[in-house]
Amino acid sequence: MDYINYLAEAVYFFQKFICHVQHEGALQLSTQAFRELKINESIYKATMRILVVNNMIDFDGKSYVLTDEHSIKHKRILEDLNSNNQIKKYEDLYAKSVEEPGFFFDRINDLEYEIYSRCNFSITYESGKEIAKYLDFTDKTVLELGGNSGGLGAAFLSRYEDCSYFVLDTRIPCKIGKEFKELYGTNVSFIEGNVFELEVPSQNYDYILMMNLLHDFDDVRCGEILKNCMKYCNAHTKFVIIEDILKNDYEPKEVILHGLRLAIECMGGKQRTIEEFKEIFLGINYMLEEVIRINEIHTMLVMGGTVI
Ligand SMILES: C[S@@+](CC[C@H](N)C(=O)[O-])C[C@H]1O[C@@H](n2cnc3c(N)ncnc32)[C@H](O)[C@@H]1O
Numbered sequence: 001m002d003y004i005n006y007l008a009e010a011v012y013f014f015q016k017f018i019c020h021v022q023h024e025g026a027l028q029l030s031t032q033a034f035r036e037l038k039i040n041e042s043i044y045k046a047t048m049r050i051l052v053v054n055n056m057i058d059f060d061g062k063s064y065v066l067t068d069e070h071s072i073k074h075k076r077i078l079e080d081l082n083s084n085n086q087i088k089k090y091e092d093l094y095a096k097s098v099e100e101p102g103f104f105f106d107r108i109n110d111l112e113y114e115i116y117s118r119c120n121f122s123i124t125y126e127s128g129k130e131i132a133k134y135l136d137f138t139d140k141t142v143l144e145l146g147g148n149s150g151g152l153g154a155a156f157l158s159r160y161e162d163c164s165y166f167v168l169d170t171r172i173p174c175k176i177g178k179e180f181k182e183l184y185g186t187n188v189s190f191i192e193g194n195v196f197e198l199e200v201p202s203q204n205y206d207y208i209l210m211m212n213l214l215h216d217f218d219d220v221r222c223g224e225i226l227k228n229c230m231k232y233c234n235a236h237t238k239f240v241i242i243e244d245i246l247k248n249d250y251e252p253k254e255v256i257l258h259g260l261r262l263a264i265e266c267m268g269g270k271q272r273t274i275e276e277f278k279e280i281f282l283g284i285n286y287m288l289e290e291v292i293r294i295n296e297i298h299t300m301l302v303m304g305g306t307v308i
Pocket of ligand 1: 194196
């Protein structure tokens with residue numbers, strides 16, 4: 001199986017970043033230096049996180065430092081890729097990140113979107129069974145943004161039958177979701193739409209849930225999504241965010257490893273720390289109420305509105 005070698009990708013990307021940087025001995029690069037090299041911020045940050053947590057570079061709080069010892073380890077990884085005829089794969093990935101900036105879901109064709117949405121149902125249904133243990137949706141009205149074909153919703157509804165569950169997503173996931181709804185008799189209501197022009201049945205929702213959605217967008221776009229939700233919120237509405245959230249810049253390591261792929265697929269998208277989420281939610285006067293680690297990769301944040 002062609003598994004993703006996250007560390008090799010980060011080493012390859014880093015070597016591409018610095019290929020024109022002159023240095024003798026240890027190399028020191030500030031975050032400003034990356035800006036001057038005009039490297040996309042979410043891509044270089046994800047790369048550097050992977051290197052730091054794997055001791056392939058040091059970070060002293062201001063600059064990244066590549067010692068001779070690190071250089072030897074990088075060289076070994078690149079030689080391995082070369083001897084296994086893997087370099088082309090990494091060249092292509094790097095070229096894609098530079099030449100095809102854009103958003104994953106805009107780049108895939110209808111068939112790929114359909115396959116993605118079919119596979120997504122069972123994956124989110126399985127993780128949803130675990131997630132549903134942590135939130136009591138009895139009698140609640142829930143709006144899930146980017147809920148794809150409704151696997152998470154189906155899991156919640158199998159536990160809380162009387163909850164009203166709405167999923168907003170684009171055309172293809174909603175079409176596939178409706179097929180699954182027929183097949184399994186679940187009661188998810190699908191709304192075909194756009195999170196940036198949010199139009200949903202006009203009612204106050206108890207929960208607005210987003211799983212693996214905000215990490216696809218930069219901070220400005222996330223702020224837009226949250227502001228669009230506000231007209232459907234009352235003083236009791238909670239936001240629930242479930243994704244690959246970081247405890248801090250360099251933890252947990254297993255989560256950080258996926259960050260570069262995410263940054264490549266969704267230019268501007270990025271993993272965030274809990275503190276960064278708090279910052280984004282401050283924009284709509286919401287505060288962090290709960291942090292729940294669901295599994296090795298996913299963490300759930302519950303955010304509540306401040307009473308003014
Ligand atoms: C990374 S997937 C996450 C899917 C699912 N929630 C999960 O956790 O696996 C992001 C979802 O957001 C949807 N999406 C992306 N941009 C959107 C937009 N502008 N409006 C509505 N849905 C969007 C995609 O179709 C996709 O279903």
